[in-house]
Amino acid sequence: MIEEELRGAFARHEEQAPALEPLRRAIDTLAARRRRRRTATRTGAAAVVVALALALPVQLWRGELTLPAQLGGTGTPVAAPQGPLNLLLLGLDRRGTMTDSRADTIMLVHLPADGSEAYLVSIERDITTDIPGVGKNKINSSYFYGGAEGARQAVERLTGVRADAVAEVEFSALRSVTDTLGGLPVCLPRLVTSQHTGKAYPAGCQDYSGAQVEDLVRQRRGMAHGAYERDRISQRVLLGLAKKAGDLAVLRDIGKVNQLVRTPGITLHTGDLSLLGLAMRLDRVEAGDIVGISQPTFDSVNSGGQVYERLDPEVAPNLFAALRDDTMGGFVVQHPSWVLQE
Template sequence: MIEDDLRAAFVRHEPMTPSTGPLRAAIDRLAATRRRRRQRFQAAGVTLALLAALGVGVPQLRPERPAEDSLPSVQPADSQSGALNVLLVGVDGFGAKPPYRLADSILLVHIPADRSRPYLISLPRDLEVSVPGRGTDKLSSAFFTGATEPQPDLDPGYDLTRRVVADLTGVRVDAGAVLTFTGLRRITEAVDGVEVCLPNEVRSSHSRRVFPAGCQRLDGAASVDLLRQRRYLPDGAFDRDRNAQRYVAGLIRRAVAQDVLSNPVRLTALLSAAGEGLTVDDDGLPLTKLLRVLPELKSVDPVGLSLPVGPLTDNVQRVRLDPKQGPAFFAALGEDRLAQWVAQHPEQVNAVR
């Protein structure tokens, strides 16, 4: 009997139920807000690509640090003559609490001494390397180790990564930059969108975006979204690295079309657009010297390269350098004969356009 009263009481109060229309609209609004916020914070790592574009020269333009040799005529003999290697690191976790940093995209931009064209070399984040103070670990952990202790800071993360990359490749890193997700978005917007050419369709697992196969112009948010995608790509992080190269190639094309690279004023404007999302390393090679390299480039169409890695080992979470091809590749890089190496190993070249 009390059960019957209960049933009756419930049914009697059904009319209290509000209408669903406004509620549904409120749900959609709030979900959209949270989705945006989530994208902003979960930074997807691969921001790094950006840098590559920068790799062609940008990283050195930090406005608040005027270059000492601002009188170019003073040291004309000092112009950079050898090959250049620029390290671009894309990190995620920007703005997250507690802060964490993983370098998800690590790109080495190699500019040969003959200035024929830039090479984009993706170093897999899961590559097994020796990290000082941490033993054998993934390459991505170097940034994390450097950037989180004793306090969160991008600069020590970059420094440790640079050391690990220099040890790994045997080449000197002349300049470099760290890019967060925010920096990536701002730079993309500063050049008014970047055209990316994909061989296959990519569906975002973070948003509802679908990136069709073929060329498309991406705005800042879409670029970040694309470069975050890894999980559902057939080749996982490797495909993501390739997409990062495609993005960088598009960014370079865009920067060239807008005459950014050869125009220091525009370049500075582009770099300051990235704001705090971009940290640059100007200890190695001063900006002005790097800038002098730009007009020397015969082609700004980059060659995207994959590091030769071995088959997955017992530990599937990590990849190892191919025991034969890997050292041969680094030797070619160190001796500045990548063009020859590429001719012999066309399978390691990624179509970036």
Template sequence: MTPIEEELRATFERHEALTPAVGPVRAGIEVASVRARRRRLIRRATGAAVAVLMAGSAVPVILDRWHHGSSPSVPTAEFLAAEPAPAGPLDVLLLGSDNRLRWPDRNRRADTVMIIHVPTDRTRAYLVSLPRDGEVKLPGGARSKLSETLLSGGPELTGKAVSELTGVTFDATVTVDFRALRAVTAAVGGVRVCLPQAIKSVHNDKTYPKGCQQLTADDVGPVLQARYGLRNGSYDRDRNTQLFLRALAGKLAADGTVTDPARVHALFTAARDGLEITGDPAALLRVAGSLNSPGSPIGISERTFHGMANGREQIYARVGPSLYTALRDDTLAAWIAANPAYIVK
């Protein structure tokens, strides 16, 4: 043994008493590992909540059908049943990002901005579209187009701008891009959508006729991004987006997907790469699972352009204050009865 090796051995022997016991260290490592797995589970369950809510749908989760030992991306019964579904209304801000390849992930514009409102009575979900080119007030007093807030400050800035406009405090903000919508559409075998007018897409040079037709994953982007040639431009695009989400929700409810954990898991796994969320995913799942009519969301959309002196658009110029009050007071059903022209049909 060399002198250096002898010195090292002696040093180790002198400090051996300071070495921590193996048991507590191992236990700490195991706790950290469990926490890491739990964080991964929450992120993946987040995708589940988003997929449910972006369709205005619900998964009536059958808790006793989730088992230990399942794929780690499937929420366990304990995870979902840790607390009862939150009481009161739920408001989620849904952002449809274009996420085009020429921009980094952060630099996205919001093609779709929608409020998903679930009332206290859980009768059904409401989808409230906000015009993407409408003017909103930013923190500090500056003003911007709604669609550009995602580009300049991400989902957080968009959420603050919509809260400033409506007075609604959001329980979660969900960002979904066309990767997720294409993946979900492929996973369910296509979605049958009834278009109120023909669409000539500039993305694939294909014409989609007026009427009911089956849309594949490849059709999602061309149809939902189309606005040129439509009678009311981006307003008709918002309505087409709502019609697609309603049709998807109806299919998930009708074909048994929402009651089959294996199929739900496959759907969430397909969609999660194009999803982001802030909020409590477990709470979102529990609220979504409590909806009475998962396949029948009611859509609300602006009808026409309302110009401002600066050339921008005023959002819900005629009914904005009453609409926002109905959202805050959880009285949308009464508001719709008084304003039927704003219902998406």
């Protein structure tokens, strides 16, 4: 009798039970997040969470800005900006006398309003878009035609997401910053063989020098997913930067800060944002709570003899809506294939 009553009770409530697969993904995501928080290192006083490649700690005290009190300064406290923030990171591959500069790495760094995480959202360089006065072209050429402001406008038109600040980072600057920190830990899921130097970078986690990091972030040819793979390598390098900067407590080391301030090849455009306030927002995030997001597969089209990439017509609109609505946590649960695997 009791068994029959139990079966009847389960049957009556069966429709109220959530779908199993989304629930399982949500539990897995929460468990991974808690593991990261148990092992994460705070990135330190003001800003290294999106790591030094975002240019914040390098530019933070350039010019007439005053050092914050925790670094020995006596400046007046600055309020952190409220609400979600989106920072546009442009990685520039300038070598020799090269003047045909394009943004080979395009990444939106989303900081949720609650400050709990940071999301590195890569936009593949060959995505097709309309550039005013030029017409249909790859989005990386928006920098060539309009500089940082042209790239910002192109990304905003494509995504509908406002970029609150823009950082231009030359790959050579990444090399200098890496060497200043004494190398970076970078974890690769598979072997990467450089098409430029022939050097083989094995799968697994290793410490790399500045020259090796600069070489790594240039790789796309010969890899299964081309420039998509380079985007994910860039995300892994940023994760390594955040971890190393946190381990060293970089911004509590005045000598190290002075070295970083002199790094050439980094320019930050903040508009109306306070640099110190932005740094305070970044300081809320732990290195283990930085999540990489990128389109997992090719979607190529040949137009006029030129091969372009297209955004996933179903998932990409959901991604951009999540950025605008500050609901990236839900996007991660629903689309695990777009999440960088540790």
